[in-house]
Amino acid sequence: MNSTELLSALQWRYATKKFDASKKIGAEDWKILEQSLVLSPSSYGLQPWKFIVVQNPEIRSQLKAASWNQTQVTDASHYVVLATKEKITEQDVSDFIQLNSDVRGVPAEKLKGYHDLILADLVNGPRSAIIETWAQRQAYIAMGFIMETAAMMKIDTCPLEGLDPSAYDAILDLKGTGFKTVAAVALGYRHGEDGYAHAKKVRYPTEKVVQYL
Amino acid sequence: MNSTELLSALQWRYATKKFDASKKIGAEDWKILEQSLVLSPSSYGLQPWKFIVVQNPEIRSQLKAASWNQTQVTDASHYVVLATKEKITEQDVSDFIQLNSDVRGVPAEKLKGYHDLILADLVNGPRSAIIETWAQRQAYIAMGFIMETAAMMKIDTCPLEGLDPSAYDAILDLKGTGFKTVAAVALGYRHGEDGYAHAKKVRYPTEKVVQYL
Numbered sequence: 001m002n003s004t005e006l007l008s009a010l011q012w013r014y015a016t017k018k019f020d021a022s023k024k025i026g027a028e029d030w031k032i033l034e035q036s037l038v039l040s041p042s043s044y045g046l047q048p049w050k051f052i053v054v055q056n057p058e059i060r061s062q063l064k065a066a067s068w069n070q071t072q073v074t075d076a077s078h079y080v081v082l083a084t085k086e087k088i089t090e091q092d093v094s095d096f097i098q099l100n101s102d103v104r105g106v107p108a109e110k111l112k113g114y115h116d117l118i119l120a121d122l123v124n125g126p127r128s129a130i131i132e133t134w135a136q137r138q139a140y141i142a143m144g145f146i147m148e149t150a151a152m153m154k155i156d157t158c159p160l161e162g163l164d165p166s167a168y169d170a171i172l173d174l175k176g177t178g179f180k181t182v183a184a185v186a187l188g189y190r191h192g193e194d195g196y197a198h199a200k201k202v203r204y205p206t207e208k209v210v211q212y213l
Numbered sequence: 214m215n216s217t218e219l220l221s222a223l224q225w226r227y228a229t230k231k232f233d234a235s236k237k238i239g240a241e242d243w244k245i246l247e248q249s250l251v252l253s254p255s256s257y258g259l260q261p262w263k264f265i266v267v268q269n270p271e272i273r274s275q276l277k278a279a280s281w282n283q284t285q286v287t288d289a290s291h292y293v294v295l296a297t298k299e300k301i302t303e304q305d306v307s308d309f310i311q312l313n314s315d316v317r318g319v320p321a322e323k324l325k326g327y328h329d330l331i332l333a334d335l336v337n338g339p340r341s342a343i344i345e346t347w348a349q350r351q352a353y354i355a356m357g358f359i360m361e362t363a364a365m366m367k368i369d370t371c372p373l374e375g376l377d378p379s380a381y382d383a384i385l386d387l388k389g390t391g392f393k394t395v396a397a398v399a400l401g402y403r404h405g406e407d408g409y410a411h412a413k414k415v416r417y418p419t420e421k422v423v424q425y426l
Contacts, residue, residue: 001214001365003241003242003245003366005214006245006362006366007245007248010248010249010358010362011252013252013254015254015258028216029216032216032219032220034419034423035220035223035419036223036361037422037423038416038419038422038423039223039224039226039414039416040357041226041228041372043372043374045228045415047416047417047422049422050422050423050424051422051423051424052423052424052425052426053423053424053425053426054426055425055426056426059426099415099417100415103413103414103415103416104412104413104415133346133349136346136350137350137353138353140350140351140353140354140356141354141356141360141372142357143353143354143357144253144353144354144355144356144357144358144360144361145223145357145360145361147254147354147357147358148249148357148358148361148362149219149223149361152214152219152365153216153219159254159256159354161256172426199317200316200317201252201316202258202312202313202316203251203252203260203316204260204312206247206248206251209251209260209262209263209264210247210250210263210264210265210266211263211264211265211266212265212268213265213266213267213268213269213272213385
């Protein structure tokens, strides 16, 4: 993909208001989108998240009612709820270090410095006080990744913050799991009648938002 | 770009530890990266952010000292500080509605419903209590966008959270502007000696992080 195509994919993307409920994302395309979540970067590589892909129509209806009745929740081909950890525990850090050790074939003892650094920051350090916020931010990187990946594939998306996280947690049985809903992304194909598809993108001038020092 | 190329770009990306200070991102490539920030989605499309591209080597040195001396701050070709609004005011909402009106040629009166909706949510509603956190989250979408765009262009990146936001605000003269530093992204080209470039990516198994309901 050359620069012109890249830019045009970014310009093509918009927050889809009305999805064509009859059009579904194919299994192979979905695999790429799923991997764009899995491969998203996160602080320390800790992946403090869970992505819940809701396919059950009954659950989708319940989520719609907890999302100001936005039709994207039920009409989109795929609906992903992003949930993040309420807190990071010593166990989480140990599990992550063990994963590093397994994947890279490095003895866990050799990763003790890394282990202690994360522990001192996220579990016992200043960031532990804002750990829920910290985890939520990471999920927004993943949100960016799946939306941009979709745009590259000419698949439409709509990010959703207008939802009741607590109601979502109840519907999705997240209570007691240590994960909480933070936001969602609907993915699929725009409806021919979505007027917003042709609306001009509203952006402040580049020189207002990008400053060079 | 086909699905295989897309996936391989996502796998190619890693948090670059050591940049080759002699390699610079070309002006045309930079324009695309800059636009990937500008075109990033944000809640309501409100763009509660400012992106500061620091080119001055003296300022870069000062920022490095406020970033645990991470070499990426000074060695990367481009260094972008992401700053977000401390709060959203009625004026911000009016300005944004005026921008909508100008860009789309719709009289501002016709956008009153939209205006009031944002006001009731972000300025006077429940979200006003967490508005700083809300704005910061939006910046992480943009962080995701610029990192993924770079990966598509075979340009390396490293996101930085390990920095002292308050020291950054002082160095960048943000005090009193209503904007505060939230994080940064270094962009450029990996150094031939960055061992992490060939390290296996550490991810939990897909079935652990992606759940289907």
